Amino acid sequence: MGRLIQIAGFSALLLLQGGVPADEDHDRVYEMRRAGDILPLEKILKISRQHLSGKVIEVELEKEDGVLVYELEILDDRNRVWKMNIDAVKGLILQVEED
Known part of the structure; x- marks a missing residue:
C-alpha cells in the first residue's frame, strides 16, 4: 500500500512555473531529484509520517x-x-493545518 501511495504521489508532482506542459514538469522534477537538488518523495513521506x-x-x-x-x-x-508543507531541499516541515 505504501508503495502505491508513493507511485501515485510521484505521478501527481507538479512544478508550477506557468504554462509548461505536465510532461516537461515531470522531466524537470526527475532531473532535480537525480541531481540531488530536492529530496526524494520517499524521504518526504517518511518525514510527514x-x-x-x-x-x-x-x-x-x-x-x-x-x-x-x-x-x-x-x-x-x-x-x-x-495540508502539510515540507521544504523540498531541507526536509523541514513548514506548515501543518487542517484543510
Missing part, C-alpha cells in the same frame, strides 16, 4: 516565495484532511 499519520491523498511540488515545497494532503483516521 513522523509528524502525522494517515493516507497521503495528494502531493504537489510547488515554488512558494522562491522555495521549492512539497505540499501534501493527508487523510487522518478521523477522516480529516490535513
Whole structure:
C-alpha cells in the first residue's frame, strides 16, 4: 500500500512555473531529484509520517516565495484532511493545518 501511495504521489508532482506542459514538469522534477537538488518523495513521506499519520491523498511540488515545497494532503483516521508543507531541499516541515 505504501508503495502505491508513493507511485501515485510521484505521478501527481507538479512544478508550477506557468504554462509548461505536465510532461516537461515531470522531466524537470526527475532531473532535480537525480541531481540531488530536492529530496526524494520517499524521504518526504517518511518525514510527514513522523509528524502525522494517515493516507497521503495528494502531493504537489510547488515554488512558494522562491522555495521549492512539497505540499501534501493527508487523510487522518478521523477522516480529516490535513495540508502539510515540507521544504523540498531541507526536509523541514513548514506548515501543518487542517484543510
